[in-house]
Amino acid sequence: MLSIDRSIVDAIVAHARRDHPDEACGVVAGPVGSDTPTRHIPMENAARSMTFYEFDSMEHLRVWREMDDRDEEPIVIYHSHTATEAYPSRTDISFAGEPGAHYLLVSTREPDTEEIRSFRIVDGVVTEEPVRILDAGVDPHAVQSYMFGQSPATVDYECSGR
């Protein structure tokens, strides 16, 4: 289960929409061992591609050092798919190098529909997990949970009713 603040999700979706039709990518850092994403860091897609993303190697080093200095780790690694569903591609699975991170995918194929899904990718095995979006200022017992099935079938995902 990934628990993440609504404000961070909104910022990630905004980043993905801004870079559309190119894929957008980034990180949400959080305190080591907390499993809590707190600091959103949009990254440059060095590939500048509609079908591929890659962190710029120097920005990657700088951001990872900064996390180290702040006793943080990458809790969420996100990127967008701009014409297909938010499910890891074979490319994503091959390259997933942070077994502790939640891999968050955003699809921007529908301009008005927010499609966000989260996965663990360990040793080439993909496991989808539910995303719990925490709305600040809302009764914590009233958080919205989105449960997804484990199949890669398309899921329509409406988040407009706040």
Next chain:
Amino acid sequence: MAIEVRIPTILRSYTGGAKVVEGSGDTLNDLLTDLDSRHGGLRDRLVTEAGALHRFVNVYVNDEDVRFLGALDAKLNDGDSVTILPAVAGGAFGFAAAAAMAQHVAVAGPARVAAS
């Protein structure tokens, strides 16, 4: 003095969980051979059978990407700090990406680098 090497999470199984290890060598290639003598298997995760650095691993000497320093031939000095990071990459699997992937797999075998 020795060379400090920062190990990413995914490779710490080779270093007994250690985040930082020390090694020595005049070049990156020598350093990785030296590390492999104590942390068997580590070198194979970073260097292809053809003897080149894997495409989807980033290695830095101090603040520089070794790709700009001669890759495995990059010169090292005592007191240098080497950082290894698995590249963060991926994307939708389109036709162009498929072609690129086939090439990457042939050259570098990223599935083994990043996923095991």
